[in-house]
Amino acid sequence: MHSASAPRRVAVFGATGSIGASALDVIARHPDRYRATVLAAGSQVQALLALCVAHRPLHAVIADEACYGELRDGLRAAGLDTQAHAGAAALDQLAASDACDTLVAAIVGAAGLSSTLAAADAGKRILLANKESLVLAGELLTRRASAAGAEIIPIDSEHSAIFQCLRSRDASLDQAGVRRILLTASGGPFRGRGRAELAGVTPAQAVAHPKWSMGPKISVDSATLMNKGLEVIEAHHLFNIPGERIEVLVHPQSLVHSLVEFVDGSTLAQMGLPDMRTTLAVGLGWPDRIESGVGGLDLLAQGRLDFEAPDTEAFPCLALAWQAMAAGGTAPAILNAANEIAVSAFLQGRIAFLAIPRLVANALSTLPAASADTLEGLLAADQRARQITQAAIDHA
Template sequence: MPDTSPLPRHDAGADDARRIAVLGATGSIGTSALDVIARHRGWMRASVLAAGSNVQALIALCQAHRPEHAAIADPALYIPLRDGLRDASLATEAHAGAEAIDALAAGPDCDTVVAAVVGAAGLSSTLAAARAGKRLLLANKEALVLAGELLTREAAAAGAEIIPIDSEHSAIFQCLRSRDASVAGAGVRRLVLTASGGPFRGRSRADLQAVTPAQAVAHPKWSMGPKISVDSATLMNKGLEVIEAHHLFDVPGARIDVLVHPQSLVHSLVEYVDGSTLAQLGLPDMRTTLAVGLGWPRRIESGVAGLDLLAHGRLEFEAPDLDAFPCLRLAWQALEAGGSAPAILNAANEIAVSAFLQGRIGFLSIPELVEQALSALPDTAADTLEALLAADARCRQITTTAIARLPHA
């Protein structure tokens, strides 16, 4: 069982304090991670902060957390970062570029890496951390969807510990106690991911023909970025999570199910062969899952309140409609095909969603384009990052061409 004993207290600069690199520090996950870290200053500290292009926000975080290193992904912003840190009288060392971030993620100045860089841009640093044997708090979907076989193989070889930060996968992690536990030995029958259902839950395929981007990004429960909001509306986000769960927990797609749960309080479930089902419940706040990853196997304060079931009332569940929302079916199909198929699924979806948000294609064209890409492109091995990125690039090219040929594009 998880260790719930009190946390050891150290001076903030103690050598045995947990040293954490937060990649994507200025984003919502990064700032939530830093909020949890700040609640345990004597036991953990942010030693490395990295961001994409927001220099001023990164400098402000450095003033608050005093890391040894700060990195900006855009090499052109090195001088503004260096000078800004100096002007703020900070001893934090400035770095710039993807290679610098990879080196920091793999280097001796951190033992834990929060991988919260969005998109394929976060792949390289995530792999670098895994190859260096770090504890990897994984919030980057592409790392597992695009390169799941490669990442998990490299992590296993280096003894890296991957702890998922998405609420659904964290829930399964908690129910299983640890991803290192043998699923077969643990008697697991199936994993069940929950989905909110998005803004179009209950609508038929015909009802979705004319939906607009504004309607698709209007999630009924929370505000998210436009791309992830559309993925929630098509249920592609849940399809990507099925692929992630397969890699994280070494469970075949046939034993991973999805239930629509509009209250979003039950984050996922694990069913065992003896008939028991364990579920993880809680308020939808990323600080809970980050606290799990940062403190594991201890339970630590996250700043999130407990769940009042009486106040929330009933919990409802229903099966997903795969006719109205075929993206979920396509994700299972890509997972079964293996190799580069998940990378193709992800790339085609990104291009199609972008075109939909620009008003160039209709909502139902998103799954149609993804299905065309899966049929058109040959499945290749997923044994190197270069091969996967080549498949990704090729898919983006043919999907972009397919959109340009549509009569209403």
């Protein structure tokens, strides 16, 4: 599918977001090796058009079908040959097509799942930034990727770190010899605060993350530690590691991105400055190492590295994620959907910060976990969890 001489054809889904910007930055540094052939965005037509002018892709997709005319006319006005597309079906079609051999899957939320599955079925290399694909449908996605010979390389910093540590042994991600995985967490903006101190937290405070610049939804998930809970579920699926061998370690400096402990007593850690371009360069270049634009880590300048246990009493979302992972089936999908609705309500000022875990717990206890064999079943559980959570908010 990919010859050494021709540049890799990369589709960037979620091109107007921060991960899309980082991916395009790395791609632009290696014009001989990579070409951004497909750019996709949700509804930000003008931002997508600006990227098309800069990167001249073959295809541009806007998920919001109402924006199709504006995209088509804008491409024409800019004198570009880029073909305009709109809607979810176009995303799926292009993800599976010859237009790309590599997909940067960075669409936020369950909206990113269908195109990721399409790329998996087509045997693509998937640089996965979309948590929901693995949380909602981890069993399904990994099974289908494996059947089609697709390669999933995670590009969030923690899973990229684990991937790099595991691949230090041999070419496979076989888990023989692994004692446990240690996922690091920054602790978010409220690290060290007790439960009582979190009652009055505002959306603005929750979105002000100390280390990473992220979208509002992911920033709130980081503040509740749900983000880390979702990552535990992801690690379980990505690396085929049982949940009891995955632990979370709070590391406020965010320089050690995760660690893998082996049965011989050695622990490997992957370190680096907090910049997504490193993990994207790993995903694009693997097994080669390529220039990412990120500088090295000056440990003398950084000084000390601290580690502590997470406080699951103040941040119950982490414990809820373990619970959903243990239940299996549709439980992680229910957890994820309820959380999306709760976080959205919190950002709109409709509920308090501490109501987020309460609403998620309510959805998990109301809906029993069912089998996760089909996408339809998973999406049905997702919808029901959303309805239950929305109803609980409306009647509060």
